[in-house]
Amino acid sequence: MxxxxxxxxxxxxxxxxxxxxxxxxxxxxxxxxxxxxxxxxxxxIDISKDIIGTWDCVQFYKNQKSFTVSDNQEITVTIDSGNVKMHGSDNASILRGDHSGTYTIEGGSVLIVKMGEDSWSCSCVFTQDGLLRLTISEMQVVLYLKKR
Amino acid sequence: MKSMRSFLCLVLSCIMTLSLAACGSSTDFKEGIKGTWSLYHYYENAEAGIDVFLDDSNFWTVTVTDNEFTITAKDNAELEENGGTFVWTKADEAEVTYNDGTRCTMRISENSKKHNELGAWDIYVVETNMYYVLEIPQED
The missing domain is CATH 1.20.5 (Single alpha-helices involved in coiled-coils or other helix-helix interfaces)
Structure with missing residues (x-):
């Protein structure tokens, strides 16, 4: 026991x-x-802070084809607390002229951009060397942006 | 009590072995992709799945090292050399910079071998929506 x-x-x-x-x-x-x-x-990375600034487009994909932005062209994206401006020089391959709109951030890395009646969802990814990759699926456009 | 201890030890060992096996069984793309591959065909528009075949005399050879790759066309008349560097950002995704400065994002997955026994890896280019099939080189 x-x-x-x-x-x-x-x-x-x-x-x-x-x-x-x-x-x-x-x-x-x-x-x-x-x-x-x-x-x-x-x-x-804090997308809400890190995307703020003026970005030069160095390369873009339109309809699954790659294009390099040559020196005499200018495609810029300016992002500033809720506002977004896109500018393309007269000889730019895409985004010619000035376009302005507003954006909100959804899900941490997606910008919902409203320009007039258009609404796009742009997913943001920072590359290892600090470029911003902006994918606008509605327009079948991918922009590689370099901070000015 | 001894049998109880043995049983508990056995259960614990099984759990640890299964956990280790689960960790170790995932495909190591970083190592797997290294080597020399043949590229005979690719799929334009991944969803539509249009097969594009390269001519037998002009297929490409892709050589991958730790962070570099080269692409060489077989046809000597129009020898086309291309390549670049890449940085892994996820276990199956890499940022690629070609020698001419062009950027793209590539995702790798194992080839199902459904259509080709020699298919080893599928490379999906996110921006262009294309699949490239890397195949084990055939002996001449």
Missing amino acids: AQAAKKKIKLIYWAAKTTLILVALITICFSVILGIMITSYKDS
Whole structure:
């Protein structure tokens, strides 16, 4: 009887010890993951701030074909707290003239741009070397923009 | 008590082994893509799936290293060399810069081998909506 009770206590002790070790391991792993997540969140790009400024288009895709913006052409996009302006020189391949509108940010990286009666959704991605890739699916246009 | 311990140890070992197996089983595109491949055909407009075949005498050879690639046409009369560099941004996505400065985004996936036994990797160019099939080179 005493033997059985001893065995039971030993089992409970072992189970408690194992559980504690597992909990400690899970806590360490969780803390490491949380630390990495917080660090990457701090380092992550804040679209609402980082897109503000004047951008020169260096390359664009129109209808799945690539075009380089040559030196004598000018295609610029100016983004400033809720307002967006697009300008294309008279000899520009796309976006000739001036276009103005407003934008709101949706889902962290998508701009909903309203220009007159038109509404576009533009997804923003920053490349590794700081270019802004703007994909306007409604127009089948992808712009690679370089900050001025 | 011993059998209980053994059982618990077995359960824990199984969970850890399965977790490790799940981690290790995902395809390593970064390593997989390295090497020399033949490019005989591609799909214009991924959704429409129009097959474009390159002439046997003019197929392309694609050589990929850690962060560079070169594309060489086989036809000596119109030898066309192209290539560039790439940076991985996701496990299956890379930003590509060609030698002439042109940029694009490429996604890689495993070829289903449904249409071609030699197909190894599908390369999807996001901006142009095209699929390129990299195939294992055939022996001459």
